[in-house]
Amino acid sequence: KAGVTQTPRYLIKTRGQQVTLSCSPISGHxxxxxxxxxxxxxxxxxxxxxxxxxxxxxxxxxxxxGRQFSNSRSEMNVSTLELGDSALYLCASSLGGISNQPxxxxxxxxxxxx
Amino acid sequence: xxxxxxHPSTLSVQEGDSAVIKCTYSDSASNYFPWYxxxxxxxxxLIIDIRSNVGEKKDQRIAVTLNKTAKHFSLHITETQxxxxxxxxxxxxxxxxxxxxxxxxxxxxxx
Numbered sequence: 224k225a226g227v228t229q230t231p232r233y234l235i236k237t238r239g240q241q242v243t244l245s246c247s248p249i250s251g252h253x254x255x256x257x258x259x260x261x262x263x264x265x266x267x268x269x270x271x272x273x274x275x276x277x278x279x280x281x282x283x284x285x286x287x288x289g290r291q292f293s294n295s296r297s298e299m300n301v302s303t304l305e306l307g308d309s310a311l312y313l314c315a316s317s318l319g320g321i322s323n324q325p326x327x328x329x330x331x332x333x334x335x336x337x
Numbered sequence: 338x339x340x341x342x343x344h345p346s347t348l349s350v351q352e353g354d355s356a357v358i359k360c361t362y363s364d365s366a367s368n369y370f371p372w373y374x375x376x377x378x379x380x381x382x383l384i385i386d387i388r389s390n391v392g393e394k395k396d397q398r399i400a401v402t403l404n405k406t407a408k409h410f411s412l413h414i415t416e417t418q419x420x421x422x423x424x425x426x427x428x429x430x431x432x433x434x435x436x437x438x439x440x441x442x443x444x445x446x447x448x
Binding site for chain 1: 438
């Protein structure tokens, strides 16, 4: 069974630009969640999508948004990029809720802002 | 909101010895307690989890113990091997149906 796939693996952008990251979950998983990982703040929850609806949201500004398609694939968009957005962005999929089911993570997209 | 503390931040043990990492949390509504392992260049991987109605769970060399009264749970790795070297995270659930991640413990296995 294929794991969670994130594309691209690496991305370099400049301040003010926008970026879209992609995540393909494990087949049959309907929940997709996104996390930001930085050395200073650790792993922080961005949002969760389930059956194309945002079901849960962390404390990030509106510049961070996402969506989920009918095949459960998900995209995350960050607009007006800031230097502080440099991070590893992780996607995870699960069968059910994120707070009581194992999360299966991809290897992340490393975003660098110049 | 949930406050999670993980100790120690770095743990160095001799190969073959045991390692113990402790996680304390503050939300009394927490009812799911997973541990994840993250290797360099990879995403976190679930290694063991426990639910609030169970005090201990074991899977070969790995075990998790939960003390709900004291609000802490611990990861125990016995007979450590070089491939156990990684960063380990606890991530208890909170009342907002999210996981709150600890800061991580870097485990170093000395040959």
